[in-house]
Amino acid sequence: MDKRLNQDFHFERAGLRLKNRAVLAPLTHNMSQDNGDPSRAELDWLARCARGGFGMLIAAATQVQPGGRCWQGQPALMTDAQQAGFAELAQQAEANGALALIQLHHGGVRAQPALNGGAPVGPSAMAAGDRYPLGVQALTEAEILGLIDAFVRAAERAHGAGLHGVELHAAHHFLLCNFLNPLLNRREDEWGGSLANRARLLIAIVRGIRARLPRTFLVGVRLSPESYAKVQGISLANQLALAGLLAKEDIDYLHFSMGDSFKEVDGDRGKGSLLTAVHEGVAGRVPLMVAGRIRDADSAGLALAGGADLVAVGSAAIGNPDWMQKVSRALPLRQPPFAATLLTELGFTASALDYLGSLPGLVAQNEKVGAL
Template sequence: MTKRFDDSIIYPISGMKAPNRLVLAPMTNQQSHPDGTVSEEEIRFLEMRAQGEFGTVATCAMYVTDDGKAWQGQMGLSSDRFISPLRKLTQAIHRHGSLVIAQLFHGGSRANPELTGRNLWSASDIFHRSSGQLIAREAPETLIEEWITAFEQAAIRACEAGFDGVEIHAAHGYLIHQFLSAATNKRTDHWGGTPKKRMNFLLAILKRIQRHLKGKKIVGVRISPEDFSFFTGIDFDESLQTAQLLFESEVDYLDISLWNALKKPEKYPDGPHAITYFANQKVGHASLIRTAGEIYTREQAQQVLHLGADLLAIGRAAIAHHHLPELWRRDILPSLPPYSENHLAAQGLSKPFINYMKRWKNFVSETEQ
């Protein structure tokens, strides 16, 4: 049966139902208060996407310990004080019939010591790419255990705040990715040494979270399936093995973060599309597959579903068009970047978020139109 972007969908392990296959991608928007609590601006931005018919809304990456915070305006889930303000966010999303998922994050060597006042730790010692200076030290086992507990506690808090589930952020060069990568994990203990052991940190976090959430709330994982930019040490075939273990662990969904949903793997440029490898790997398992990257039109969305995805996470097109699902339903072609500041303000972006988007090439137009 042909999948359609507007099919309703059930997250298979939790049984939660979303009105369609479209997800607002997790996106850092720097709109939280300096102490990490959610702001009215952030709630407004996210609620507009639920109102605009995104079936599932993901939050930005939320830090699970204070020393994992990586940027100004990031939202936190590192203590109980965050729970009550977040209820306002989850209620706002639920009012429109969408599901809402908290993305759980730790920056590892990419946390910001100027914001946290703490030293940086990672899987192994990490040296600055150009100066060669030591920037993060290898974590002792006790700290690894603390991190696992911090992810678990954050997941419990997310449930208390009314979220429908959590997503473990294991992509994009942050802490869990630093454990998965052969370039940043040189350990020889339980947490590294072989590809399988490099996956142990992610699997330990997943297991601890599932102890509380499995079968009741959504539990998803996001990975980067291969090297990108300066984040190296991730092999495509190893990522397929990671996926296999995650499917066997019965995640509700696995997000393959491709940045271009229609790309072929760098390792196999003449093979099928990257997403198809993961869809083939999943055969016989219940989990859903999600991906994201440069999806602006309904045709592109349908093509990515055809290639094997079950859920589509939409990032920049959803920033620019809060009601993108409705545009697609009515067969209206959304405008493409760049966008004027006025347009983005009308789409619910506050000034700090618009300024942040200026760092994304060709997204905000230089001159007002």
């Protein structure tokens, strides 16, 4: 049977059902408190998305350990207060028949020195230069073990908050992705070298979570299929081999952050779409979620027809937290760039607008553009 956006989806290993195939992609909004506590504004915005019909919500990249912070208003899940804050997200999701996950994150080489009081950490040391003004410090073995523990403890807190699962952020040149990248990971111990060694950190986190939490708790992994933002070293062939390793672990889904779900494979013009390559590479061994230019019913339908089991909606959801309701009823969607006044009405704060405005094409300079 053809997969449809409004068709339910069963996470078989966890025994959890999604009411539809539409997922709110993790969206950093820069509106948590300075100490990482979730703010009223961010919880309200996520609640709005829960009411808006998404079957599943993935809350933004969330710190698990000091030292990996990338944004001033980045949330964290390291304290009782933060756990209590995210319990409200779980309740809002339940009340709307949706599942809510949180994305666990460490910025790695992309962590901001000014927000962390020093140089970022990564798999291997790097000298100071344009991209890394303070250089990068290599993690010690003991620090790697501490990091695994921090991810697992954050997952326990997510479970304690009543959330349905976690997504491990191993994409976009952040720490877990840095370990996967052979150009950045030059370690000669068991955490570097072969693919199995480079994936050891990610897999240790998955296993650590599985050892501590009930099987009903969802664990997904987000990957970049190709190099990201001009940082080389992540290749489709390697990432598909990694997908094979991860499919043997007890995970619930793989989430490929495609940038553009309908693009061709990098450096492989005319040889077919990235979506087809990812679909064929994953080969049904684990549910496949994709994000990237899922804007409306047509693009969601194309991605599902192309092999995705679930589609994650990013930019379009910023101006349409009720995206799924609109799409289900064939109502028009607001198009980006979104007017700042609209985003304010939807609950984005001034610091969120600052951040969203720094990304291309999201916030209209001219207030009339993009408003519906």
